[in-house]
Amino acid sequence: MSDKPLIEICDLEKRFATPGGEIKVLQQINLKIVAGERVAVVGTSGAGKTTLMHILGGLDQPSGGEILFEGENLFCLRGAALDNFRNRTVGFVFQFNQLLPEFTALENVMMPLLIGGVARAEALQTAGKLLEEVGLGQRLTHKPGALSGGEQQRVAIARALVRGPRLLLADEPTGNLDSGTSDEIMSLLNRMHRKHGLTMIIVTHNRTLAASLDRILQIEDGRLADDILN
Ligand SMILES: Nc1ncnc2c1ncn2[C@@H]1O[C@H](COP(=O)(O)OP(=O)(O)O)[C@@H](O)[C@H]1O
Ligand SMILES: [Mg+2]
Numbered sequence: 001m002s003d004k005p006l007i008e009i010c011d012l013e014k015r016f017a018t019p020g021g022e023i024k025v026l027q028q029i030n031l032k033i034v035a036g037e038r039v040a041v042v043g044t045s046g047a048g049k050t051t052l053m054h055i056l057g058g059l060d061q062p063s064g065g066e067i068l069f070e071g072e073n074l075f076c077l078r079g080a081a082l083d084n085f086r087n088r089t090v091g092f093v094f095q096f097n098q099l100l101p102e103f104t105a106l107e108n109v110m111m112p113l114l115i116g117g118v119a120r121a122e123a124l125q126t127a128g129k130l131l132e133e134v135g136l137g138q139r140l141t142h143k144p145g146a147l148s149g150g151e152q153q154r155v156a157i158a159r160a161l162v163r164g165p166r167l168l169l170a171d172e173p174t175g176n177l178d179s180g181t182s183d184e185i186m187s188l189l190n191r192m193h194r195k196h197g198l199t200m201i202i203v204t205h206n207r208t209l210a211a212s213l214d215r216i217l218q219i220e221d222g223r224l225a226d227d228i229l230n
Helices: 049-056 079-089 105-115 120-133 149-161 179-196 207-211
Strands: 005-018 021-034 038-042 064-069 090-093 167-171 199-203 215-220 223-229
Touching: 005 049, 021 049, 021 199, 021 223, 038 049, 038 207, 049 167, 049 199, 079 090, 090 149, 105 120, 105 149, 120 149, 149 167, 149 179, 167 179, 179 199, 179 207
Parallel strands: 038 199, 038 215, 090 167, 167 199
Antiparallel strands: 005 021, 005 064, 215 223
């Protein structure tokens, strides 16, 4: 782990306009995350965790403040540079895996490569290798509906990692899984962290998962309540 911040969040704020008036969902978030750190984000439902993850992944814009990624303001990125950040620099794992149901595990994992212009043969090889790595070498041609919840989440993790991102964002990756399967996903994420030297930010309600990471951030009503170093 280096101590150079990979991400610096300064006075981040997010408001949403709703029919009932404007609501503040995130306020006064200040935070530094160094390269290689594994950060858990915890907090009650509605606290603003998903909103924060979407902003960190460049999927949503803040209403105020800034996020520096390696010193560069994320929200000054436009066009190809923003696409590159979303598609290559960051990998996203969602709670409801969001796999494409009509495609096989292999095709789902190949998709980001094909979209990125990688040749089919190379995409096939890279995706196959990664699926092996997450323990699904025997499930390449299964469609998501024929996979268990844990297996689907493994495919989603492989898909998030296939372009070699520097940052992995996972929003309640074990939220839908039983405790045994959650433990498997947790050790997979930690193994991927070691192997690929990732920085990981994981939203979770799973205390064991949170405790296995380097640091726990608690969000309460859109504010950072606590920063616990494990
Ligand atoms: N697009 C939106 N428009 C209006 N309100 C939203 C929107 N997205 C989220 N919110 C509100 O922001 C708050 C935080 O949501 P979220 O970040 O999803 O919380 P968490 O992931 O911690 O459960 C909630 O009150 C939610 O209703
Ligand atoms: Mg959420």
